[in-house]
Amino acid sequence: MTSTINHRALRSAAVMAACAVALWMTFAVRAQQEPITQEVPDNYAAHPAPEQPLPYSHRTHVALGLACETCHAGGQTTAQMGFPDPGTCMTCHSAIAADRPSIQLLATFAASAETIPWARVYEVLPGVTWSHQPHLTAGVSCGACHGQVAQLDNMAMTTSVTAMASCIGCHESRAANTACATCHAWPMP
Numbered sequence: 001m002t003s004t005i006n007h008r009a010l011r012s013a014a015v016m017a018a019c020a021v022a023l024w025m026t027f028a029v030r031a032q033q034e035p036i037t038q039e040v041p042d043n044y045a046a047h048p049a050p051e052q053p054l055p056y057s058h059r060t061h062v063a064l065g066l067a068c069e070t071c072h073a074g075g076q077t078t079a080q081m082g083f084p085d086p087g088t089c090m091t092c093h094s095a096i097a098a099d100r101p102s103i104q105l106l107a108t109f110a111a112s113a114e115t116i117p118w119a120r121v122y123e124v125l126p127g128v129t130w131s132h133q134p135h136l137t138a139g140v141s142c143g144a145c146h147g148q149v150a151q152l153d154n155m156a157m158t159t160s161v162t163a164m165a166s167c168i169g170c171h172e173s174r175a176a177n178t179a180c181a182t183c184h185a186w187p188m189p
């Protein structure tokens with residue numbers, strides 16, 4: 001008698017666990033497929049991708065299911081999102097594609113503890129008050145400002161987020177501050 005009950009309890013626990021996994025998988029897949037809403041205008045000026053020290057592709061790596069925050073972890077508490085330490089890359093690349101020249105160069109950077117000299121893409125004019133932190137706290141997504149990053153093999157400035165009109169356009173639509181002093185401290189340096 002007791003053993004039947006235990007059996008049933010065990011079986012229903014197993015069924016529930018299986019359901020939880022199935023649900024989690026559905027949500028994980030949904031989260032990845034959720035369309036990204038860019039909230040700033042496209043960058044209508046020419047925006048060739050700068051030459052980078054390594055042929056790193058967001059398309060390839062985001063398709064693996066890696067979250068942006070795996071590699072850009074800073075912005076929740078600081079102005080800058082920053083770039084990943086080469087050690088983060090080597091968690092995979094000490095094994096994956098280790099024979100390719102690009103990965104051998106990556107391994108050289110990692111071994112020398114040198115930061116990889118990535119060419120910058122998005123930059124606000126010096127002297128403008130900018131920080132990722134209040135934006136992430138307010139729940140603004142990466143894609144609202146940086147667009148469809150998961151589709152880029154070569155990072156380029158596809159959106160106009162660094163232009164004053166784009167900052168102000170979103171501040172107006174989201175009822176954030178638009179007073180000059182929000183973003184400028186005159187006299188500027």
Ligand code: HEC
Pocket residue numbers: 052056057058061062066067068069070071072083084118119120121122123142143146149150154155
């Ligand atoms: C596996 C690590 C990794 C992941 C995951 C990743 N990135 Fe990156 N990201 C990089 C590296 C390396 C660079 C510098 C090289 C380049 O610009 O392509 C970079 C550059 C960028 C830049 C340009 C920075 C500049 O110079 O202005 C943006 C914007 C960016 N990433 C956004 C994202 C977003 C949004 C996601 C998630 C959809 C994401 N990244 C996921 C590694 C990553």
Ligand code: HEC
Pocket residue numbers: 054055056057060061064066071084086088089090091092093096097100101102103106
């Ligand atoms: C979760 C594992 C993972 C992480 C972390 C990761 N990569 Fe990759 N990377 C891959 C996979 C998988 C491929 C595709 C390999 C293939 O083409 O067979 C790849 C491909 C590449 C390639 C192209 C290799 C070539 O020449 O064909 C480069 C360059 C690269 N990664 C750089 C980076 C850099 C830089 C970082 C850190 C910012 C990084 N990767 C982090 C898994 C990863």
Ligand code: HEC
Pocket residue numbers: 068069072075079080081082083122123124125130132135136140141142143144145146161162
């Ligand atoms: C409200 C708009 C906005 C949002 C949201 C946003 N960014 Fe940015 N991002 C910018 C601007 C503007 C810059 C240029 C900053 C500068 O010049 O210092 C930038 C720069 C960067 C850089 C270059 C390095 C750095 O730290 O400045 C990376 C990487 C980056 N963003 C990734 C991300 C990721 C990943 C997310 C989501 C977690 C995100 N951004 C969310 C506007 C945004």
Ligand code: HEC
Pocket residue numbers: 039040124128129130131134135138140144145161162163164166167168170171174175176177182183
């Ligand atoms: C996609 C929408 C969006 C874009 C684009 C955007 N912001 Fe914001 N910004 C916000 C929101 C939302 C807040 C948070 C407001 C709050 O917490 O009340 C914010 C807050 C700020 C703050 C903190 C000051 C305050 O009043 O709390 C500064 C500074 C700021 N933004 C500067 C900028 C600059 C500079 C740019 C352009 C380079 C920019 N923002 C682009 C939505 C945006």
Ligand code: HEC
Pocket residue numbers: 124125128162163164167168171177178179180181182183184188
């Ligand atoms: C939400 C942020 C934000 C607000 C509010 C804002 N600006 Fe700006 N402003 C910027 C950014 C970002 C740039 C740099 C644009 C670029 O690099 O093209 C800029 C550039 C400028 C410039 C040209 C460069 C310079 O600084 O000399 C002037 C002038 C200026 N702003 C004046 C103003 C005035 C006046 C106000 C108030 C009516 C104002 N801004 C409000 C973000 C803002």
